[in-house]
Amino acid sequence: MLKNYIKIAWRNLVRNKVYSAINILGLAIGISACILIFLFVRDELTYEAHFDKADRIFRVTNDINLQGQTDKFALTPFPLAETLKKDFPVVEAVTRVMPIGKQTVWLEDKVFSEENFYFADSTFFRIFNYPFLYGDPATVLDAPKTVVITDELAKKYFGTPENAMGQTLKFSKNTHKITGVFRDPGHSHFKLNALLSVNTFDETLKKQFSGDWFRMSLYTYALLPEASKKSEFEASLDTFYAKTVVPWMKENKLNASMQYHVQPLPDIHLNNEFSYDLSPAGNKAYVYIFGLVALFILLIACINYMNLSTARSAKRAKEVGLRKVIGAHRSQLVRQFVGESVFITMLAILVALALVELLLPYFNALTEKNFSLANFGNGPFLLVMLLIVAFVGLVGGSYPAFFLSAFKPVDVLKSDNSPRGSNAWMRRILVVTQFTISLILIIGTIVVFSQMQFLKNNDLGFNKEQVVVIDIPNGDTILVNRLPVIRQKFLSNPNITKVSNAASIPGERTGRLLYLAEGANGGQMEEKTLSTIFVDYDFLDMMEIKLKAGRNFSREIKTDDSMAYIINETAAKWLGWKDPIGRSMENGLGAKGKVVGVVKDFHFASLHNKIEPLALMLAPKSQGFLMVRVAPQNLPATLSFIEENWRAFDNKHPMEYFFLDENFNKQYRAEEKMLTVFGYFAALTILIACLGLFGLASFTAEQRTKEIGIRKVLGSSVTEIMLLLSKDFAWLVLISILLAAPIAWYGMNRWLQDFAYRTEIHWWIFVLSGLAALIIAMLTVSFQAAKAARLNPIKALRAE
């Protein structure tokens, strides 16, 4: 029986080549999109899974509340780890990880600038089991001034991992001995190049850190005996907070409150609500959106299959009738047709796998991942394939199966009676579903695109174009003292118009500082926290930030050095100052001063965030960044001039520079990626839907051959016939627009809520998407309609 079914299915496929190609290709494209998305989603959801103890590792985070403003910190204070080890019986092991930031490494005569170097406790590798090539993970970080590096770094520095063992790396102050080489498999919120032993810290440094429960400087990870102890751990953190931290805050007159939280390791990657987290987090919403898109695409592909199979039902009617006559039960026929769709799905999967192989390099480039079908794993791979077969085979196959198997042999075996009409409504509903989904994705793409344009072209309140930013290496005080000389040197080039240095630049992290500020009506000083940027005299000028009141910092006024503040409009409003000039402020570092100017608000962070209260303080020799505004002409020459002259002052560190606008726009990388992916998948859904429409249109044209013939004999023109055939489909697309518009509007509105500053969803977006879908659909249909309309009517009428 099975053999008979497969034979029939196969011969049907081979006989109807166009139909089969459309059907299998549509399914294959849908399935391959699904597999790609599955690879992505699975990857996002299985971060940290390669650590044996992943489910028992927890990170301590804390919410800090200062003057009613709550910030969630992934960072914790230095002494927390020791307390956990000593006083928390529920904690099995604990490790600290302290980011060092960009680091210069000297290796004999070579200099490297490195990121992703961390200090860590010797327990680190007992909690996180990284694979080691050399060295004993249990002891590698025990001794002070030891470092373990990744095999990649070892290769870069010493040629082979083996050569690296026992060598030393020189940092600005200390030399560290390499005691181990490990491999970083990635797929974790850690991106490691090297770990240095925390035991390197000398006692004075440790002491300075130890008593401070408010200096958030590192990440603390705890290993619990079992995952279920989480709440016990949280409870003991609360007790500890009340017993130790609260009295400490009182003693230090800190008007704040904190709350410790415990975050399971696997949750870290998709949680982006923390300030100062390690590598940029993934986005849960995007994972869900992609999952949904995958389901949509698969659904569209299934609908294609359903539509084409039922449209073709007349051709199979005779077979159904006959099988029933010779005694087939309906259930047997249902099984046959479902089996057939499973069979076709399996063929489609083969094509899809080939497509995936073909597309993977591009998809990897798009997602910045390194997926391959090989590392899918046999178990999950088979499971997914099975799920797809079940989903497509059953969903796609069941409707045609029930539809076909319901034919009455008495009706279909009379040669002039082909069943008709009854499934037209269902088919219309299916086409509308397809186009609604496609339209939602098209509208989504356009909204994301227009928001991206908005983000990029919105007036930021400063001029981010044509600014070269040089990253000033950390800790080089000699270099910082030379900045004024460098500035003069740069300005000697006519293509360099402004030079300024600042501790932070828009688009980079801006620190918050605690202030005492005059009350709204001049009363007592109150504690306030403001984002703060240390800048030089030329910052406002260079950035083209406009003053709203007061004046800029001035070289002529000596007291500006430590006693002047410039705040932004938001800060003035937030502090309740109607006339901010001359108000008193004192920062946590003890600088008492007055407000000398108010600047118009500018976006120092991405447009995801509302502009926060900001204070600018003068610090002409701050480490951080040197910004150089250059003229657009002769850019390469100007750049090499900058490089050459910078090197003349600093040949110890590798020089690093970038453009301010590019750096600022990096904040929208996630959205950029989403836009690309969204765009591709929207195109895919439309493509699949059109494949289906193409097939459907050809069957409609075929079914109406006689009608078209009669109409032509009676004098109808080709255009009229084309209109007649296209009209039905145009209606369906129009209905889809009406359905898609509110759904897309709701969904995209929710997406836009992520941005403090956002574009509107204009009405023309709906009109544009609708028109696009309509035109594409009409082009698809009219191809078939034209073919049918041009047919010689005599031939058409003889076909009976």
Place this chain on the structure above:
Amino acid sequence: MLRTLNLDKKYTTDEVETTALNRVSFEIKQGEFVAIMGPSGCGKSTLLNIIGLLDNPSGGEFYFLDKEVSKFSERQRADLRKENIGFVFQSFNLIDELTVAENIELPLIYLKMPSAEIKKRVDEVMEQMQIAHRRNHFPQQLSGGQQQRVAIARAVISKPKLILADEPTGNLDSAHGQEVMNLLTELNEAGTTIVMVTHSPSDAEYAHRIIRLFDGEIVTENINARSFAKEML
């Protein structure tokens, strides 16, 4: 073999009720060859569908092999059908995607016969119908007469007690038509009961008995002269 009592069949479409059969009663004995005749729309196809267990009557009684089957479910009818009835149609109704041999074996597959037995029977019946050389051809490659012989082969392969033929010569030229009628006669002589719907008086001549229908009612039922003569000899 089968017996009906006051069979009714009514169709209701769009509030119009049409009566296809009205109180039809007759009996067909094992081994008979019966022709059903009548003008278009007289209800002969409806009657054939009910006899063939493809459809249920709206009223009356229908005994098939001494079982009252007029209220049988589709499933019960399908089971009874595949054991006992073979069909031959005017338009042959061969499955285009299956070869001659595959078309013929289909009923045995639904009877879940072992494949060795199927092969043996297919060989036999193709030999009998003289289509063995066409074994692996597809229906479109055959002439109409050959197609109908394949259809008859398919109808008889399960060795049914009853063969129902609906205008079996309708799409054939007279030479091929005669050939088909001879085949049916041979089958009847070998013991198979045959009920045939036909327009053609010459085909009806092959039957023992002719039932004439008009507007859903039996108007005459007479012994065929030729076969009567044959009996007498």
